[in-house]
Amino acid sequence: MKKIKVFALLATLFVGIFSNLFTPVVSAVEPSGDATVTIHKLKNKTGPIVNTGNELSGYTASDFLDGITYNVYDVTAAYHTEYSKQFELTTWLRMWFTSSMVAHTEYSKQFELTTAQEADDKARDYVQGTAGHAPTVSGATLVRTETTAGGGAATFNLPKKSGGKDAVYVFVEQPKTGIRAAAENLVLRFPVYQLNGDGTYTDIELSAIHLYPKNTTETITPVKEITTPNHSYNVGEKIGFKLSTKIPANIGIKEVDGVTPHYNTFGLIDTYHDTTLTFNPAGYELKVAGTSIVLTDKEETPDYTIEVGEGQDTFKVELTQAGINKLAEQGGKTLEFTYTMKLNKFALIDGPNVNQVTVEYGRKITDSNGVVTFYDVVTQDGNTTEVYTGGYRFIKTDFSTNKPLAGAEFVVRNADAPDAKYLKIEKIDAVTKEISWVDTYEEAFKFKTEDDGIVDITGLKYGTYYLEETIAPDDYVKLSERIAFTVEFNSYLSRITNEVTPLSLPDESDSDTPTEFKEHNVPNTPIGFLPQTGGAGIILFVALGAAMVGLAGVYFTSRRKDA
Known part of the structure; x- marks a missing residue:
């Protein structure tokens, strides 16, 4: 960033030294012993800004930055010491190189002006210091600290004289989070004269001075x-x-x-x-x-x-x-x-x-x-x-009554094949439940139904899995085939919020109508019952049958003889 030299605010910087070169014009505002300097901190503005010393128009509140703190240091003694040294040095060097031309009146006038400007430049550089850091010159004294607020403004009341000389101040911007870089230190020397908008100087001394330094903000979004x-x-x-x-x-x-x-x-x-x-x-x-x-x-x-x-x-x-x-x-x-x-x-x-x-x-x-x-x-x-993680809920039910069944045991396989892996669930600590796939039934997690018949399978990534019944409830036939189910978004919640309702059995007159089961129900068929073999009832039945066969034989034999 280029060093900021407030030339606009020091229009006739060397009037105090070369008063014989100018004829002052009376200002509309008589200067007093103090001045107010207002910093207007601009935010994210590009391009040059002409500081006239007066308030600038065309800005809104959103153009300014609050929360920027400035320290003001009095460097008057150090500035004037360095200025005198530089002025004497540059004057001597120029006269040595251009002694044959000094007699020309206009040249002599411009020569002295240029020499004064160069001395001022070097004295400013000497006291300015590093951006954001206090000046290190001897005698630099902190005199004011203010923070921009209410539209990016901070106002300082400063004496125009210090130690009997025209006062010189350095404005230092404190580091601020969210600012890409601190602005260069501002050097301000009194008296300050107004600058026209076209950059030409006036002889109107200012007691209310307005400066418009800029900052670039930075927003970091992770x-x-x-x-x-x-x-x-x-x-x-x-x-x-x-x-x-x-x-x-x-x-x-x-x-x-x-x-x-x-x-x-x-x-x-x-x-x-x-x-x-x-x-x-x-x-x-x-x-x-x-x-x-x-x-x-x-x-x-x-x-x-x-x-x-x-x-x-x-x-x-x-x-x-x-x-x-x-x-x-x-x-x-x-x-x-x-x-x-x-x-x-x-x-x-x-x-x-x-x-x-x-x-x-x-x-x-x-x-x-x-x-x-x-x-x-x-x-x-x-x-x-x-x-996301998903799941599926099954309910073990009776084929005919839809009543939930306890005592069933299931495992989950990752494919519909004899060599498919088994789902294993284990707790590795009090917080985390671990899911893995293993090769043997012995290692697998067994889902066992209670009186509500519920089998909750949760914590699976989306995909297709297979439920395999390994133990059927007492007096029920074990399922011979695995049941495919797909875990996807809402495949679990859509089932736990869907109440189980009794199934409607098919009309006997329409034997082609299949029984409809809810998708999450796993029905089992009861084992059928036959009369016990070897009981008294069967013996009597066999005896009666034999007697009837015998009587029939006698009847047909007698008929044959009669014929």
Whole structure:
């Protein structure tokens, strides 16, 4: 950024030194011993601005920036000492090189003016200092501090004289979070004369001065991505995520003392609703994208820490001062945090399991009692991501009555084949329920029905699976075929909200009408009953039959003889 020299406000800068060169015109406003200087902080404006010293028109409240703090330093003594030195030096050098031309009146006049301007330029450079830092010249004294407000304005009451000389002040903008870079320090020397809009000087001295410096703001919005290429997941399955945020452009800026880093807070927060997700405390990485810079949390002085919320519904990746310092030269680049999470036993079935990323950055100071005494932190929410898991509900029922049946046992297979894998569900801790696929029946999870007949299968990614009955309820025939079912969005909730109603048996007069079962019902047929073989009833039945056969034989024999 080019150095800002307020020539517009110092129209006849050297009048006090070369008063014999000008004939003053009486101003409409008589100067007093003090002046008011108002900073109007413009936001995100491009192109040159002609500071006339008066208020400028054509701006609205949205064009200005509140919350920018300026320190004003009195550098009068240092400026005048340097000015005198530079003026004498440049005068001597010019006279040495152009001694043969000094006799020309107009040239001599312009020569002296140019010499004074050069001396002023160098004296200004000498006291101006580094942008955003206090001037380091001897005798520089902080005299005022004000913050822009009410439309980006900050007003300072300043004496026009200091130590018997025309006062010179340096306006220093304090570092501010959300600003790409601090504006260059402003150097203002009294007396100040009005400048015309076309850039020509006047001899109207100003006691109310208006300056319009500019700042460019920066908004950082974090982004969250799912790196595991699916839309739905098993409970317990690792899901890859990446949090990305732009590193503030002025991340390496120092406070006005030129030593203390402005940024002491920089963190990424992942908030996941309803504790349905669990952060995996292994296999994560924080790095600057496109560089070899990888930050660590393992050393004695870590670059960052990870803090999981007490309710397990959030975690924060927070850089330490050491980590922030490592990013001092990386402003504008992208910081990436990659990690994994798992859907746990609290996962919403057929509903979005939502999480959102937030970035916070800036400066915060607390006292020994933990009370915040300074707060310049920006908090910006990013996008949300959603992960899903599904399920299916079956109800074991009697074929005829639709009555729920207890005592059935099922397993779930991932294909309709003898060698298909079995679903295994296990709890690896009090929070996470793990789903996997195994090769043997012994390892499989067995779904057993109670009196309500319900078989709830939850926490599966979307797809087609197969329910296999391994034990039928007492006095019922075991199903001989697997039942295919598709887990998809709402495949579970649509069934638990659909009440089981008694089935309508087919009309006996229409034997071709099939019995209709609800999709989630798994009917079993009762085992049929026959009379017990070997009982008294069957013996009597056989005896009567034999007697009748015998009598019939006698009858036909006697008839044959009669014939």
